Amino acid sequence: MRFDVRRAALTLAAPLLAIIFAVLVTSLVLAVAGDPVGEVWSTIFSKPKPRNIVNIINSGSVLYLSALAVAVGFRMNLFNIGVDGQYRLAAFVAAYVAGEAWLPGKLNVVFSIVVAIAVGAIWAGIAGLLRVTRGVSEVISTIMLNSIATYLVAYLLRQVSAKGTNNIHTNDIPVSSQLAGFKIVPDAPIAVYTLSLLAVVAAVFYWLLLNRTVFGFNLRATGQSESAAVASGVNVKKMIIVSMLISGGIAGLIGMPLLFGDSYNYGLTFQTGLGFAGIAVALLGRNNPIGIAFAALLFAFLNEQSNALQLTAGVSNDIVNIMQGVIVLSVVVAYEVVRRYNNAAEQRRVAAQLESTRQPEEVAA
Amino acid sequence: MTELLEKATGTVRKVRPTWPVVLLGVAAVILLLAVLREITGAQDVASSGTVRAAIRAAMPIALAGLGGLWSERSGVVNIGLEGMMIMGTFGAGWAGYQWGMWAGVAFALLFGAIAGGLHAIATVGFGVDHIVSGVAINVIALGAGQYLAGLAFTGKQGGGPTQSPPVEPMSTFDIPGISNLAQTLESKHWFFVSDLGAIVLGLTSRLTPLVIGGLLLFVLTWWVLWRTTFGLRVRSCGESPEAAESLGVNVYFYKYVAVIISGALAGLAGAFLVNDSTVYREGQTGGRGYIGLAAMIFGNWRPGGLLAGSSLFGYTDALRLRSGGESVHALVLLLAVLLLFYAIYMLRTRRSQALASVALAVGLLAIFVLTDEIAGDFTGMTPYLTTLLVLALFSQRLRMPKADGQVYRKGSAG
Numbered sequence A: 001m002r003f004d005v006r007r008a009a010l011t012l013a014a015p016l017l018a019i020i021f022a023v024l025v026t027s028l029v030l031a032v033a034g035d036p037v038g039e040v041w042s043t044i045f046s047k048p049k050p051r052n053i054v055n056i057i058n059s060g061s062v063l064y065l066s067a068l069a070v071a072v073g074f075r076m077n078l079f080n081i082g083v084d085g086q087y088r089l090a091a092f093v094a095a096y097v098a099g100e101a102w103l104p105g106k107l108n109v110v111f112s113i114v115v116a117i118a119v120g121a122i123w124a125g126i127a128g129l130l131r132v133t134r135g136v137s138e139v140i141s142t143i144m145l146n147s148i149a150t151y152l153v154a155y156l157l158r159q160v161s162a163k164g165t166n167n168i169h170t171n172d173i174p175v176s177s178q179l180a181g182f183k184i185v186p187d188a189p190i191a192v193y194t195l196s197l198l199a200v201v202a203a204v205f206y207w208l209l210l211n212r213t214v215f216g217f218n219l220r221a222t223g224q225s226e227s228a229a230v231a232s233g234v235n236v237k238k239m240i241i242v243s244m245l246i247s248g249g250i251a252g253l254i255g256m257p258l259l260f261g262d263s264y265n266y267g268l269t270f271q272t273g274l275g276f277a278g279i280a281v282a283l284l285g286r287n288n289p290i291g292i293a294f295a296a297l298l299f300a301f302l303n304e305q306s307n308a309l310q311l312t313a314g315v316s317n318d319i320v321n322i323m324q325g326v327i328v329l330s331v332v333v334a335y336e337v338v339r340r341y342n343n344a345a346e347q348r349r350v351a352a353q354l355e356s357t358r359q360p361e362e363v364a365a
Numbered sequence B: 001m002t003e004l005l006e007k008a009t010g011t012v013r014k015v016r017p018t019w020p021v022v023l024l025g026v027a028a029v030i031l032l033l034a035v036l037r038e039i040t041g042a043q044d045v046a047s048s049g050t051v052r053a054a055i056r057a058a059m060p061i062a063l064a065g066l067g068g069l070w071s072e073r074s075g076v077v078n079i080g081l082e083g084m085m086i087m088g089t090f091g092a093g094w095a096g097y098q099w100g101m102w103a104g105v106a107f108a109l110l111f112g113a114i115a116g117g118l119h120a121i122a123t124v125g126f127g128v129d130h131i132v133s134g135v136a137i138n139v140i141a142l143g144a145g146q147y148l149a150g151l152a153f154t155g156k157q158g159g160g161p162t163q164s165p166p167v168e169p170m171s172t173f174d175i176p177g178i179s180n181l182a183q184t185l186e187s188k189h190w191f192f193v194s195d196l197g198a199i200v201l202g203l204t205s206r207l208t209p210l211v212i213g214g215l216l217l218f219v220l221t222w223w224v225l226w227r228t229t230f231g232l233r234v235r236s237c238g239e240s241p242e243a244a245e246s247l248g249v250n251v252y253f254y255k256y257v258a259v260i261i262s263g264a265l266a267g268l269a270g271a272f273l274v275n276d277s278t279v280y281r282e283g284q285t286g287g288r289g290y291i292g293l294a295a296m297i298f299g300n301w302r303p304g305g306l307l308a309g310s311s312l313f314g315y316t317d318a319l320r321l322r323s324g325g326e327s328v329h330a331l332v333l334l335l336a337v338l339l340l341f342y343a344i345y346m347l348r349t350r351r352s353q354a355l356a357s358v359a360l361a362v363g364l365l366a367i368f369v370l371t372d373e374i375a376g377d378f379t380g381m382t383p384y385l386t387t388l389l390v391l392a393l394f395s396q397r398l399r400m401p402k403a404d405g406q407v408y409r410k411g412s413a414g
Helices: A002-033 A035-046 A052-073 A083-099 A103-135 A138-161 A194-212 A214-224 A227-229 A234-251 A257-265 A274-284 A287-307 A319-364 B002-009 B019-040 B048-073 B080-098 B102-124 B128-154 B178-188 B193-204 B211-225 B227-238 B241-246 B252-278 B289-299 B303-321 B325-348 B351-370 B376-397
Strands: none
Touching: A002 A035, A002 A319, A002 B128, A035 A287, A052 A083, A052 A194, A052 A234, A052 A257, A052 A274, A052 A287, A083 A103, A083 A138, A083 A234, A083 A257, A083 A274, A103 A138, A103 A234, A103 A257, A103 B376, A138 B289, A138 B376, A194 A214, A194 A227, A194 A234, A194 A257, A194 A287, A194 B019, A214 A227, A214 A234, A214 B241, A234 B128, A274 A287, A274 B128, A287 A319, A319 B102, A319 B128, A319 B241, B002 B376, B019 B193, B019 B325, B048 B080, B048 B102, B048 B193, B048 B211, B048 B227, B048 B252, B048 B289, B048 B303, B080 B102, B080 B128, B080 B252, B080 B289, B102 B128, B128 B252, B128 B289, B178 B193, B211 B227, B211 B252, B227 B241, B227 B252, B252 B289, B289 B303, B303 B325, B325 B351, B325 B376
């Protein structure tokens, strides 16, 4: 038991060390570039205003969904880089469906979310299908599908937009289907997206799926040792397809909080790049639903707090990208170092135990 | 030596193409394009302008892919090519506008190599998962490129936070004699002969030292990796690092060198982009690093195949730019016919594949007949769709280095 406590401490130490290391590296970059180091940190680590807190919760929940989509694949060694394309295509189709308002009020919201899940799953499923039938690496196919999605959305967007105008976007969602959000932060002029709840739902789903179902067990087993999983009768091809579908389905949710809580349509300004951020967040959170929550909030916090950098310190907020990248790289390095250390410690411990049990026998003999 | 090695691992499945076969293949492609041009009337399917545009589009992808080749031959998957390329574009823009394009090339190589070194430290030194490290490098390089550009170019004449001041591009030159003859031939509009002339003209006129240098790097890579002891050792690290180590090869050293070279080549690909557009611009790489990786896989981890893959990609990309709607429309017909041939070829052995191909071909034919040209957004998709289709058709014939992507720890050979 004592060993486990130490092990847990080590696991927690890794991300903390990585963040400290990232702060040091970023400070070094700032210092070398001649930017004011102190003011940058005092801006980033200043107390967020109520408005900022709401923004952090909102973008954190969106990042959380994105990271969860990536994490499902990671748990069985599938690399779904295509989350970005999947959520953009899904958000577009859902926005179109919601804008057409075939169903009244809240039913429209539910229907659109189902559509988004389906579209995301199908787009990811293409990569899964290519992998199992044609042996195409999902890393490459999802990258290609991201680019194809970009052009496809651009084309479809032009088809559905009002002709002869410059504001290219889907029809606005009817007011009865717009969601007002929760005013849970006092004094904040804006509300937390209602569909941030999707992050909680997805988290519970993810945890139950992986830890309480046969499918989840098989998924984790395949991820840890494919040959062992095959030997125990797991149909790896089916697992790959289903995992990609689930990953894409969760990816489909990413755009929903934004769509129903903020933009109310899909246009040229709809937020992009969330899928790539999700990869970094999933890595930082070690594919663990709670770890990802912390990672998503940290990334959202850094993004939000860095917006003021240009004003207060005259520094471009791109510095935060460097910091986030360094956090991810150093955290995986730290995990690896900790893992090796643990392995070595385990070996020593077992060796010591063997030694101590053998000694008396020898004495007796 | 190569044959021996591959025989030993028992993986040779087909005969390596010989020169006559390659030349016949090239002639067949030209003939196909000539026929296509005659049938559809899409002149830009085979024109010197298209070939020139294809080279411009293909070179950065080919160089990035060559970077991937070095890295993966040593057993390290390099998805960070995109980020290394971004560092290259920044280096080329930053040094290029101050001291000329040659200095830009030098700094692109340097910055790319630094990013490659980072990847090597993470993957080889610390044994981090290769793809994870690559993704992290892409994130860092994206941020670093934007941050550094903001610092270096803001307030400079003609520059800004997302763009460098203009860079003086390298001067271009023609290969005298050949290009003149080819130009005469192209202008005649004779079947096949003029198409050949157009392609030769595109290949021999308005060249830059970077194109020539890039092609030489391909020859050099082939020679070093497949004809020298050094190269054999690099490849042995990618095939079986344990065996290499047991023979006294310093696996870490060769992996480090290969991954750093890989970064430098990706940086050079960035310099090519800067020279081409005479400026560093944010988002200039546009995913070409990833496509380079796909071209390398398409090329079966070999320089010749990689060059063919990049050319295919460059060609489809160029068509989009040269009266895209019409040209890509013609390409749809070509694709449909090729798929039908593939289906016939597969009919005896794999019925289901043949049927799928026929279905796809019929769909494409329907598109060809029912439309006059392809909408702009779809022509933009062509390169990516082509890559996906080609990989779907040929992925199973590929053989990657055996230990590619696996983390290796010194001393694990026992």
